[in-house]
Amino acid sequence: MMKKTISVLTASVLLALSLSACSSVPANTVHSADDLTGKTIACQLGTTGYIFAGDIEGATVEGYNKGADAVQALVQGKADAVIIDSEPAKVFVSKNSSLTILEDPFAVEEYAIAYKKGNDELGSQIDEALTALKADGTLDAITAHWIGDEADYVSYTPDASVSRDGKIVMATNAEFPPYESKEGDQIVGIDADMMRAVCDKLGKELVIEDMAFDSIIAAVDSGKADVGVAGMTVTEERKQNVSFTQGYATTTQVIIVRKD
């Protein structure tokens, strides 16, 4: 009885594997941004890459829940290109030898922290803290831990001597390395570290809430979270619903394609 079950199971797994191996991934057809016309572009739903891709003539834009799912679709030949922020793109390409990033950036943009409209007290406090962190080199130090050849992926250690009164709830989408990703049950990355440093300056405790990227602005707008920090670019549409602090990082949208 058991033997039969196992043999049937093995047979079906083998069948599935043979099915998945029998066809090859189509060759890359995208060599510049101009080639994107009429192609299938995979993106993460709600990101600026997704918004930009929607403006490309005749392109089919597929919105996945995660950047990693979009990249997977590209690897398997289900999409022709992925448009995504440059730093996560580097992480994805470093983990998939069959992919490469096109030379010319698709668009340049700046990340900022979102907070509820009208909550200017919190906004200006964070703004001041950001100015201070930029001036004393803390922000650069944090970034250096996560981006570049020297990156050692060490998280920022909060200052234990700070007395904390109240908390700041940060909404993020921990699927976006190196800005935020999950490590065990911790959310790590530049955004998390930067907010820990900001909370040190403000004497607050940081609470991080992980959610879908396209829910972050709604969470901030409805007061479920105080700030949205998720490698979020300032756009006109977003500004109609939330306010933004000064920018804390400049980044580019890049195109990932399969290697030729």
Added chain:
Amino acid sequence: MQFLDSFVQKLHDTFIEGDRWHYLTDGLKTTLIVTFFAALLGIVLGFLTAIVRSTHDKTGKLTILDLIAKLYLTVIRGTPVVVQLLIIYFVIFASVNIPKTVVAIMAFGLNSGAYVAEIVRSGIMSIDGGQFEAGASLGMNYPKTMLYIILPQALRNILPALANEFIVLLKETSVAGYIALTDLTRGGDIIRSATYEAFLPLIAVAVIYLVMVVALSRLVGLLERRLARSDRG
């Protein structure tokens, strides 16, 4: 008055601006196509599985087929449909580029089939054993008895449970967005990600599902009444 103005503005932003209502109608179309064909696939798979299982239970034949059917039921009912959908899309069809709608139909059809199978089997088992003997005494063989005597009676008993399964199926297709298939739910999500306004898109999507489910329940009610008319007992 100001509230009304801002509400009208939001209505405009959510549905009219950039023809966003298209996301909902296109999504609805996909949801209906996926649900319809998945239900068909589920019925075929479910009836075949149920007949194999109950024949084995009653006669002791079809041992191997029964084993496969049991394995199918265990695996499908023991894992979430989202995981099955992702496995079919990213593992089984890893390098085969078939339309997402087909992937969704296969995933939801395979899933639904397992539940339909158990519903149909319960229907077959609910028919008195004397009915099989009655068939045999009329000179009918086993397949004929099954087809002309058992299944018609079973079908009437299980109709409410079967209808319930298809209502569940319709709502379960809302996870199709995981493979970036724009179904009704994902259509609402796309609007939500463009307007950053949660209320209207979500409520609109909910209302559309509700209307479909109520209409489906009505249809089944009609069918049940029609079948009851021929019931002398």
